[in-house]
Amino acid sequence: MRHPLPRRRIAGPLALLCAAVLSGCQFGGHGASAAAADSCGVQSTSPTATAAPYNYRLDNTVNGPVAQVPGARTGGIVTVYDADDYPHLDPARIYLNSEQSVAFVLSRALTQYVQHGTDITLVGDLATDTGRTTDGGKNWTYTLRDGVAWEDGSPITSADVKYGLEREFVSGYSEGPTYFQSWIAGTDDFGSVYSGPYAGKTLDAIATPDDKTIVITFKNPEPDLPFDMALQGVPVKASKDTREAYDQHPLSSGPYKIASREIDKSMVLVRNSAWKPDTDPIRTAYPDQFVFNFGEPELQTYQRLIGAAGSDATAITLSDVVPHQLLDQVLSSPDLLARSVVSVSPFVNFESINTKRITDVRVRKALMYAWPYCQLRQLIGGADTGELANALSSPTLLGHADDNLYNIPPRGDPAMARELLTAAGQLGRTILVPFDPQTELSQQIVIIAKQALEAAGFKVVEKPVDRKRQNDQVGNPSNPYDLYPTAWSADWPSGATVYPPLWDGRLIHAGPGNSDKSFFDDPAIDAEMDQVKTIVDPIEAGKRWAQIDREIRAQVPVFPTIYFRSRQIYGPGIGGATFDNIYGEISLNYLYVKS
């Protein structure tokens, strides 16, 4: 994969900066050795502290319209405050979770998720089902629903879907995901096979026998296509493709269209009259308008939402999470707790160990045992910011198993670490860690990490590196650092979007931009992953991915620290607020303005 570090950004600076934290205080985690008075032993006040099982299904029988939310009312204006504008709205260039949240109400895809809490069902959106295959995933057929239309009233045809998929290959739109392109080409270097429709060529692998039918042919079986089509299967009407300008103003196929947009400042979404609720089994579309405001810092936005004056009573924030400075205030107020959504986000944080530099697995294990998991979590806001993690995948992943391989106490085990380090003959080994000198939290994390690692017999050298350059530097196999944080989110709830991009040794290349920042390379695991990728049954594949998770952890190229959780507050005039478990933030679906 091309993109460095988090595929999708977690709201706020946590995922990027904050190094660490880890596993299972409450989550079946690291054992109960912490003292009772210890803040790490204190139970979270969060209602979702216990593990929620995520139920995934594919349902090929769902049709519109969607069942109504009890008490919901049509009408009203929802105000959205976000610190940053969404960089891309062109379906070929969308990748961040906030972009996907907005695209959800603007653009329909071939498939989409229906979410009710932890019950997540993939259904046909524009298509009548999630895709049909008879040969294990090489050939796929989709049929479009009747009555689906563009914002200008013209029907959405199979040619539009084909054109939208072809646009994904355009080299100028490299910000988006590349799964589909690689699958079609049979190689990660898909640009050499097809370069998009602007060169005048069409893609033979996508056939459109009639206006409603799309047949896609891959070189190898690709059983994850139904999930990918929720991400990449978005049609574009060729006659309305404004190319670069499409990014600012895509043609709508969803319940809302863009009425006005000022980059980095504001955006107004109004109803799209061409959208027919009967054709859509997913979207509710209660408010008349969404008014987005960008640029206000997180802390200020949350003071607004807490105050809830005037139009802020019907305001939400899509990407900003409760800043840790306000967390205690929110957790101690029943009113604020009642109007917050909270859930495990799809992001997992782990510490990557540079296996090019630390080749002895005992030293890597010593780092894992010495790490101050709970102390660091307290620093970034405590149990409400996430559970300490045992596995490399988020609890939102299909097949996720939070099994405890090492039984590390939540506050780390310096004695065990010292023992391992002594056995390896590397007591006093220097560990070089990068940190961002411009960010206070990053400096504080290093203070605590250094204290813990030195207590276990390491010597820690901290090195200030500019945050933007840190991403590039640690993605380079020749980087001089030993230990650095990585956060990752699955693109859809399948291990295929977690394990191969991060730990397939064949993807490691010289220079920056590696996703595998531990540079872990084990041919046996590569072969096993190839095998699991071809399993059609997602439940069975999930079990095998969990097994691979264990096998990778046994060699400690990384150690998981925290399953992030997001808490967001919304105005008291908002009803029907839910947490979107795929995008990891509040959902624009089901929202309504109370009368």
Added chain:
Amino acid sequence: MSIAADPPAGEPPAEVSGSAPGPTRSPARIAWARFRRDRVGVVSAAAVALFLVVALLAPVIGWIYGRNPYTTYGVNQGGLLTPSGLPAHRFGGMSSGFWLGVEPGLGRDVFMQLVYGARTSLFIAFAVSTITTIFGVLFGTVAGYLGGRVDWIGGRIIDIALAFPGLLLLITMSPIIESKFSSPNTKLPTWMRFAVVIIVLSVLGWMSSARLIRGQVLSLREREFIDAARMSGASTWRIVRRELLPNLWSPTLIVLSLSIPAVITGEAALSFLGVGILEPIPDWGRMVKNGADVYSTDPTYLIAPGAALLILVIALNLLGDSLRDALDPKSTR
């Protein structure tokens, strides 16, 4: 009260006009006498002295108090911080064990942070003020005494230096400077960050003292005792050293005393912007910054460094005013 104008200090007492009260009273003693009568000056001097003593004796204070500024008490032991890292008890966790409470997040002792932070602030302030004053006096003396083209060029240099967007430069340059001057595999030495901050604040701060001294030199240059020295064949170097510089003592002292509080606030501002002294060296500016982030839930943490900064800067400013009054009574308030 009426006090005679100061005689130029460089002249032999015999040349002083007869209005001096007595033959044994030197200008310095007269100034000291004036200063002692200024109650504000004495109080502010005592306050500054207290800060200096605290800064110098920080390790002793820590030894008596039983804490140090680096241990993360709140992280190491339970009960001091809430699970989300804020002080668990009222007023920022103030208690007999933690006089000014515990720091949110890392749980270090606020009192010791404050005491050691005084060292950081005062060390940088004295270093920068000394550098800028020495440089300013040299620059101003040369420009003012030589005059003409040299003075014109000096004036333009000051103009350019004043127009420089120094703070922006510092924010963009400091990571580059640091990566250039340190090898990638070693820790950045602590002195390096101090050096960067001191150099930057010095480069940004010498202009006002240079201007002030230049003005003084311009007026002194036309005085009779300089003419007399020149006519008696004294070299330029001798005139500067023996006639000019001794008369520049009082403006120099005033410049120095007013520069110190300005540097303290400047250094705090740098830390506030994240380009000052890094963790784990205690620093008031950083404390104010972190305090501002948590003020809605833990206001106490903002008060300690804020009050310390306020008191020290006011005391230094008042002390500077009093010094000026004592040394230069013509400038009445």
